[in-house]
Amino acid sequence: xxxxxxxxxxxxxxxxxxxxxxxxxxxxxxxxxxxxxxxxxxxxxxxxxxxxxxxxxxxxxxxxxxxxxxxxxxxxxxxxxxxxxxxxxxxxxxxxxxxxxxxxxxxxxxxxxxxxxxxxxxxxxxxxxxxxxxxxxxxxxxxxxxxxxxxxxxxxxxxxxxxxxxxxxxxxxxxxxxxxxxxxxxxxxxxxxxxxxxxxxxxxxxxxxxxxxxxxxxxxxxxxxxxxxxxxxxxxxxxxxxxxxxxxxxxxxxxxxxxxxxxxxxxxxxxxxxxxxxxxxxxxxxxxxxxxxxxxxxxxxxxxxxxxxxxxxxxxxxxxxxxxxxxxxxxxxxxxxxxxxxxxxxxxxxxxxxxxxxxxxxxxxxxxxxxxxxxxxxxxxxxxxxxxxxxxxxxxxxxxxxxxxxxxxxxxxxxxxxxxxxxxxxxxxxxxxxxxxxxxxxxxxxxxxxxxxxxxxxxxxxxxxxxxxxxxxxxxxxxxxxxxxxxxxxxxxxxxxxxxxxxxxxxxxxxxxxxxxxxxxxxxxxxxxxxxxxxxxxxxxxxxxxxxxxxxxxxxxxxxxxxxxxxxxxxxxxxxxxxxxxxxxxxxxxxxxxxxxxxxxxxxxxxxxxxxxxxxxxxxxxxxxxxxxxxxxxxxxxxxxxxxxxxxxxxx
Amino acid sequence: xxxxxxxxxxxxxxxxxxxxxxxxxxxxxxxxxxxxxxxxxxxxxxxxxxxxxxxxxxxxxxxxxxxxxxxxxxxxxxxxxxxxxxxxxxxxxxxxxxxxxxxxxxxxxxxxxxxxxxxxxxxxxxxxxxxxxxxxxxxxxxxxxxxxxxxxxxxxxxxxxxxxxxxxxxxxxxxxxxxxxxx
Numbered sequence: 062x063x064x065x066x067x068x069x070x071x072x073x074x075x076x077x078x079x080x081x082x083x084x085x086x087x088x089x090x091x092x093x094x095x096x097x098x099x100x101x102x103x104x105x106x107x108x109x110x111x112x113x114x115x116x117x118x119x120x121x122x123x124x125x126x127x128x129x130x131x132x133x134x135x136x137x138x139x140x141x142x143x144x145x146x147x148x149x150x151x152x153x154x155x156x157x158x159x160x161x162x163x164x165x166x167x168x169x170x171x172x173x174x175x176x177x178x179x180x181x182x183x184x185x186x187x188x189x190x191x192x193x194x195x196x197x198x199x200x201x202x203x204x205x206x207x208x209x210x211x212x213x214x215x216x217x218x219x220x221x222x223x224x225x226x227x228x229x230x231x232x233x234x235x236x237x238x239x240x241x242x243x244x245x246x247x248x249x250x251x252x253x254x255x256x257x258x259x260x261x262x263x264x265x266x267x268x269x270x271x272x273x274x275x276x277x278x279x280x281x282x283x284x285x286x287x288x289x290x291x292x293x294x295x296x297x298x299x300x301x302x303x304x305x306x307x308x309x310x311x312x313x314x315x316x317x318x319x320x321x322x323x324x325x326x327x328x329x330x331x332x333x334x335x336x337x338x339x340x341x342x343x344x345x346x347x348x349x350x351x352x353x354x355x356x357x358x359x360x361x362x363x364x365x366x367x368x369x370x371x372x373x374x375x376x377x378x379x380x381x382x383x384x385x386x387x388x389x390x391x392x393x394x395x396x397x398x399x400x401x402x403x404x405x406x407x408x409x410x411x412x413x414x415x416x417x418x419x420x421x422x423x424x425x426x427x428x429x430x431x432x433x434x435x436x437x438x439x440x441x442x443x444x445x446x447x448x449x450x451x452x453x454x455x456x457x458x459x460x461x462x463x464x465x466x467x468x469x470x471x472x473x474x475x476x477x478x479x480x481x482x483x484x485x486x487x488x489x490x491x492x493x494x495x496x497x498x499x500x501x502x503x504x505x506x507x508x509x510x511x512x513x514x515x516x517x518x519x520x521x522x523x524x525x526x527x528x529x530x531x532x533x534x535x536x537x538x539x540x541x542x543x544x545x546x547x548x549x550x551x552x553x554x555x556x557x558x559x560x561x562x563x564x565x566x567x568x569x570x571x572x573x574x575x576x577x578x579x580x581x582x583x584x585x586x587x588x589x590x591x592x593x594x595x596x597x598x599x600x601x602x603x604x605x606x607x608x609x610x611x612x613x614x615x616x617x618x619x620x621x622x623x624x625x626x627x628x629x630x631x632x633x634x635x636x637x638x639x640x641x642x643x644x645x646x647x648x649x650x651x652x653x654x655x656x657x658x659x660x661x662x663x664x665x666x667x668x669x670x671x672x673x674x675x676x677x678x679x680x681x682x683x684x685x686x687x688x689x690x691x692x693x694x695x696x697x698x699x700x701x702x703x704x705x706x707x708x709x710x711x712x713x
Numbered sequence: 714x715x716x717x718x719x720x721x722x723x724x725x726x727x728x729x730x731x732x733x734x735x736x737x738x739x740x741x742x743x744x745x746x747x748x749x750x751x752x753x754x755x756x757x758x759x760x761x762x763x764x765x766x767x768x769x770x771x772x773x774x775x776x777x778x779x780x781x782x783x784x785x786x787x788x789x790x791x792x793x794x795x796x797x798x799x800x801x802x803x804x805x806x807x808x809x810x811x812x813x814x815x816x817x818x819x820x821x822x823x824x825x826x827x828x829x830x831x832x833x834x835x836x837x838x839x840x841x842x843x844x845x846x847x848x849x850x851x852x853x854x855x856x857x858x859x860x861x862x863x864x865x866x867x868x869x870x871x872x873x874x875x876x877x878x879x880x881x882x883x884x885x886x887x888x889x890x891x892x893x894x895x896x
Contacts, residue, residue, distance in 0.1 A: 338729065345733070358743040372744050380737050387730040394726045431736075434743050 064129050064208040067117025071158070071208075074110035074165060075198035077103050078191045085188030089181065089256065097180070100187050101172040107194070108162075108169030115162040118207055122149040127218055130211040131155065137218040139595045147231040150238075153355060153371060154207035159235060161197045163242040167271070168194065171246060176698070178267050179259055186253030193245055196378040204374050233289055237282035237309055241347035243275025244312060247319065251340030252386055255393045260333045265326035268340065270690055272320050275343075277683040279313040284676030295630035295645045297664045299559070299672055302450045304359040307430040308350030311423055315343035318419040321412045329473055331400035331409055335416070338390060345383040346423070352376055359433060404475040411468030418461035425453045451508055462515050462553070465546060466522030484525045492518030503561035512557025520550035537689025545682025552675025558640075558668035569658035579665030580608045581642055588646075588659060596622045598631070601646045601659065605635055617646040617661075640667035761869045762853045766843035769820040770828055776817055776843035784867040786894035787815040788887070790839070791851055793823050794831035796859040802878035803835035809884060810838035814891060818842040821851055821859055862887070866894040 081103045088097035118131075122145050127133045135155075136148045150159045168190045175183060201207065250268040254260045286309060291299040300306060319339040326336045353359055356372020403409040429445050466488050470481050478485075496514035503509055523546035527535060564579040575584040584604040591600045598620040604612035617633040635642040647660030756762075765777035781787065790806060792799040810816055818839040820828055823846075845851055854863065854871065864873035864887070873890040875883065 334726075342729075349736075352740065356740075356744060358740065376737065376740050376744065379740075383733055384730065384737070387733050391726040391730055395723050431739065434739060437746075438739065438742055 063117050063120050064126065064210065067114045067121070068206070068208040070110045070114040070117065071198070071201060074107050074114060074161070075195065075202060077107040077110065078165075078194045078198055081107060081191035082188055082195060085184050085191060088184050089188065092181070097184055100184050104172035104187050104191070105169040107191070108165035108167075111158075111162040111165035115158055118155060118158055119146060119149050121208075122146060122155075125218065127216075128210055128212075128214040130209045131207050133211050133215050133218045135219070137595065141594055143228070143231055150235055154201070154205045156234060156238065157197060157201050157205055158207050159238055160242060161194055161201065163239055164190070164194050164197070164245055167242055167246050168249075171249075171271075175267055177263050177694075178253075179257070182253050182257045182259045182264070184253075185256040186249045189249035189252035189256075190246065193249065193382060196381065200374050200378065205371065233282060233285045236278050236285060240275045240277075240279030240282055240316070241312060241344075241351070243271050243278060244316060244344045244347050246271040247275065247316075247340045248344035248382075248386070251337045252389065255337060255386075255389050255397075258393060258396060260326075260337055260397045262327050262330050265323045265336060266690075266694075269320070269323045269327060270687060270694075272316060272323055272343075273683055273687040273690065276313070276316040276320055277680050277687065279309065279316055280676060280680040280683060283309050283313055284673050284680070287676070288673050292632050292634060292643075293629075295632045295662075297565070297632075297643050297645070297662070297666075299556075299669065302429065302447055304430050305354050307426050308353045311426055311430075312343055312346040312350055314419050314423040314426065315339060315346045318416045318423075319343045321415050321419075325409050325412050326400070329401050329403065329409060331403060332413070332416075333397050333400045334390075334394045337394065337397070339416075341383065341386045341390060342423075345379070345386075348375070348379045348383065349427075352379055353430070359430065403473070406471065406476050406478055408468060408471040408473045408476070411464050411471055414464050415461055415468065418457045418464070421457040422454050422461075425457065426450065429453070455508055455511065459511060459515065462519050462549070465549065466519050469523070469526045469542060469546065484522065484528070488518045488522040488525070491521045499557075499561070506561050509557045509561035512553050513561060516550045516554035516557060519553065520547055523547045523550055537692070538686045541682045541684070541686030541689060543682070544685060545679045548675045548678025548680075548682055550675070551671050551678055552673075555668050555671030555673075555675055559666050559672065562667040563669075564665045566663045567660070568663070569660050571658050576661075576663070578642070578663040579667075581663075581665055582606050582609075583642075583644070583661070583663055584612070585659065585661065586614075591618070593620075596620045599646065601644075601661070603633075603644055603661075605642055605644075607637065607642075615642070615644055617644045619646050619648070636670060640665065641669050642666075756855045756871050757874055759871060761865065761871060762850075764850050764853065766819070766845055766850060769818075769823060769842040769844035770825060770832070773837075773839060773842045776819065776841045778869060780841065781817070781865050782867070782869040785815065786864065786866050786872075786891050787817060788891070789817050789819065789854075789863040789865050791819045791821060791854075791856050791859055791861045791863075793821045793859050794827040795823070798878035799860045800831070800835050802860055802880070803838075805879040805881060805884055806838040807836050809879075809887065812888070814888075815840050819845050819850055821845050821848055864890045864894050 081100055084094075084096035084099040084103065088094045088100065121129045121132055122136055123142070125132060125136055125138045125145060127138075131152060131154050132148075135152045136145055140148070149155045168187060171183075171190070172187060175186075178186070247268050250264065250271070254264045283306075286306070287299050290301065290306070291297070319336065319342075322332045322336045322339055325332045352372060352375045355375055358372060429450050432445050432449075467478075467481065467485065470484055492514050495517040496510070499510040499513035503513065523543055526539065526543055566576060566578040568576045570576060570585040572585055572587055575582055577583070582605070586602040586604050588599055588601050591598050598618040600616050600618045603615045603617070605615055606612040613635060615633040615635050618631040620629045620631050621627075622629065630645050630647070632643055632645045634644075641664075643664040643666060645662040647662060649657050649659055761778055761781060763778045766775050768775035781789070788809065806816060816838050818841070820842055823844065828842075843850070856863075856874075858876070860878050862875040862879060863871050864875075866872050872894040875887065879887060
C-alpha cells in the first residue's frame with residue numbers, strides 16, 4: 062500500500078513538473094500570461110510530493126517490505142536499522158529518487174524565498190529547474206521504478222554490499238547528492254539568466270548561496286568519502302584517482318571556480334559570460350560524474366550500481382540539458398553586455414587566475430579519467446594513475462596556491478604589489494624555512510617537499526587578511542574565506558606529510574611476536590573469532606606502544622558477511638595528535654596447525670588526519686560565508702519590507 | 714574553458730558546445746562497445762618464445778621450446794603451490810589428463826618442498842614441470858597471473874589462453890579448443 066502511495070506521489074510530482082515547465086514557457090512567451098502566477102506554487106507542491114514519495118520509500122525499507130523488489134534486492138531483515146534506512150539510497154533507484162526529492166525541495170525553496178531577481182528571470186529559472194527534474198522523473202518512472210512489486214514475495218532479502226554497511230555510507234552519498242543538486246539550481250539560474258539576458262550582480266547574489274551550499278556539501282562529501290575509502294577498503298590510501306572519486310572531485314573544482322567568479326560578478330559586475338559558462342560546466346560535471354559512476358563505462362574499484370542501460374538514459378539527459386544550455390550560451394552570450402574592466406594587479410585578476418588554474422586542474426582530471434576510454438577508441442588499452450595525476454595537477458595547484466596567498470590581500474579594480482611587500486616577505490620567509498626543513502627531512506620526494514614548503518606559507522598568508530582589523534567586527538564571509546583558505550593549507554600539510562613520512566610494514570607474525578613500524582612496537586597478542594549481527598570475523602588483538610609508552614589495544618578484523626557472502630578487511634586505526642597507526646589483518650600466512658603466522662599490514666602515517674581536518678575546515682569556512690550572506694540578505698529583505706510598509710501606512 | 718572573456722570572437726562561444734559534443738560522442742562509443750575486462754595475451758596466434766627451464770621437481774623433467782613442437786596439441790598450465798585457485802582447478806586438470814590430454818606445467822616462484830606437498834595432495838597431471846623462479850616465461854607468454862592455461866598446437870603456436878582456474882564447466886571448452894588446435 063505504502064509503495065503504491067509513493068508511486069502515485071511520484072507520478073503527481075512529475076505531472077506538476079510538466080505543468081511548471083509548460084506554464085513557465087507560456088509566461089515567458091507572453092509577458093502577462095495568467096499562467097505566470099502558477100509557476101511558484103506549483104514548484105512548491107512538486108517538491109512536497111517528491112518528498113512524500115521519498116518518505117514512502119524510507120518506510121518500506123524501514124519495515125523491510127520484501128514484496129518491493131528494490132527492498133528484496135538491497136536489504137535484509139537481519140540488518141541493523143541504520144543500514145536498512147541507508148539502504149534506501151544505497152542503490153540506483155533510491156538514489157535517483159533522493160536526487161529528484163532534493164531538487165524538488167530546492168526548487169520549492171527558491172520559489173518561496175527568492176525575490177531579488179526580476180520576475181521573468183525567476184520564472185525562467187524555475188522553468189529550467191522543472192525541465193531538469195522532468196528528465197529525472199521520466200527516468201524514474203519508466204526505467205527505474207523504485208516501488209516495483211515482486212511476486213511471489215521472497216522469504217528473505219539479498220542484503221546490501223558489505224562494503225557499504227558502514228556509518229560512512231549513511232551520510233556520504235546523500236551529502237554528495239545535495240552538492241550535485243545545489244549545482245543544478247545554479248544551472249537553472251544560469252539558464253534563466255541567459256533566457257532573459259539578465260546577467261548581473263543581482264543574478265550572482267541570487268545564485269551564490271546555492272553554489273556555496275552545494276560547494277559545502279561537495280567538500281564534506283569528498284572529505285567523508287576519502288576517509289571512508291581510507292579505512293573501509295583497507296588499502297591505507299586516502300585518494301586513488303579512481304574514476305568514481307574523480308567524478309566527485311570534478312564538480313567540486315568547477316563549483317570552486319564558480320564560487321570565486323560569482324563573487325567577482327556580485328561585487329564588481331565583471332566576468333559575466335564566464336560565470337554563466339561555469340554555472341553550466343559545474344552542473345555538467347555532476348551529470349558526467351553520475352554518468353561515469355552509473356554506466357560502468359570505466360572500470361572502477363567502487364562501482365556499486367552499474368548498468369549500461371541506465372548509462373544510456375543518463376547520457377541522453379546529459380546531452381539534452383548540457384547540449385541545450387551550451388547552445389543557448391553560444392546564441393546568447395554575445396548579447397550579454399560586457400562587464401566592468403579591471404587592472405592586471407587587482408583582486409579580480411587574482412580570481413581570474415584562480416579560475417583558469419582550477420579549470421586547468423579540472424581539464425587534467427577529466428582527461429586522465431577519460432584517457433582509458435580515449436585510448437581504447439584507438440585500439441589501445443592504457444590507464445593512467447597517480448604518476449600522471451599528481452605531477453600534472455601540481456603544475457596548476459602550485460601557482461594557484463601562490464596566488465591564493467596573495468589574492469585576498471589585493472584590492473578590487475587596481476592595486477600595486479609594492480603595497481603588499483611586508484606580507485609577501487613574511488609568507489615567503491616562512492615558505493623558504495619550511496622548504497629547507499622539508500628537504501632535510503624528506504630528501505628526494507619532490508611533490509611532498511613542495512607541499513610541505515607551501516602549506517605553512519599559505520597558512521600564514523591566509524590569516525593575513527585579518528591583520529589590522531578588529532576581530533569582533535570582521536564580517537562572517539571574510540571569516541569564511543580565511544578559514545577555508547587556512548583549511549586548504551592544513552589539508553595540504555596532511556597530504557604532503559603522509560606522502561613524505563609514511564612507514565609501511567607487511568609482516569607475518571606468530572601470536573606473541575612483536576614488530577616495529579615507525580615509532581611503534583606492535584605485538585600480536587591473540588586471534589579470536591567474533592560475531593556481529595550479520596557477519597562473523599577473526600579479530601586480532603594488537604598491543605601497540607608508541608615510543609616505548611603504555612600499550613594500547615587495537616582490533617583489526619577479517620570479516621565474513623553471510624548476506625551476501627563476501628569477505629572484507631576491517632582496518633583498525635589508532636589516532637594520536639601527530640598521526641595515525643593503521644592496521645589490517647590479512648590471511649593466515651602458512652600452515653593449518655596452531656602457531657601459524659598471520660599476515661599483518663601496518664602503516665604509521667604522520668599528520669594524515671590533517672587531510673580530513675583541513676577538508677572540514679574548508680567546509681566550515683563555506684558555512685560561515687553562507688550564514689553571513691544569508692543573514693545580510695534577510696536583513697535587507699526585512700528592511701525593504703519595513704520601508705514598503707511605512708510607505709503604505711503614510712499613503713504614499 | 715580557459716578563456717574567461719570571449720567577446721571579440723563570436724565563434725569561440727561555440728567551442729564549449731563542440732567540445733561537449735566530442736565528449737558525448739566518446740561516451741556513446743563507450744556505451745556501445747562490448748565491454749571486455751580481461752587482459753589477454755598479445756601472443757595468442759603466435760609461436761611460443763624460445764625458453765629452456767630446469768625441472769621444478771625431481772620426478773618430472775624440465776621444459777624447453779622444442780618439447781612443445783612434437784606435432785601434438787597440449788596444455789601449458791601456469792600454476793603455483795601457493796595459489797588457491799590452482800588447487801581448485803586440480804580436479805579438472807586430472808580429468809583432462811585422464812582423457813588423454815598432455816599437460817605441461819610451469820611453476821611460478823615456487824619451492825621444491827611446497828610443490829611436492831601440493832602435488833601429493835592435489836595430484837600430478839603434468840608430463841613435465843618447469844621451474845620459473847623469476848617469472849620470466851610467465852611474462853614472455855603474456856600471462857598476468859596464476860592460474861592460466863594455454864592451448865598450444867603441434868607447431869608450438871599459442872592458440873588459446875584461459876585466464877583463471879578451469880572450472881568444471883570449462884572442461885568441454887578446453888577440449889574443444891584442443892580439437893581445433895589439432896586440425
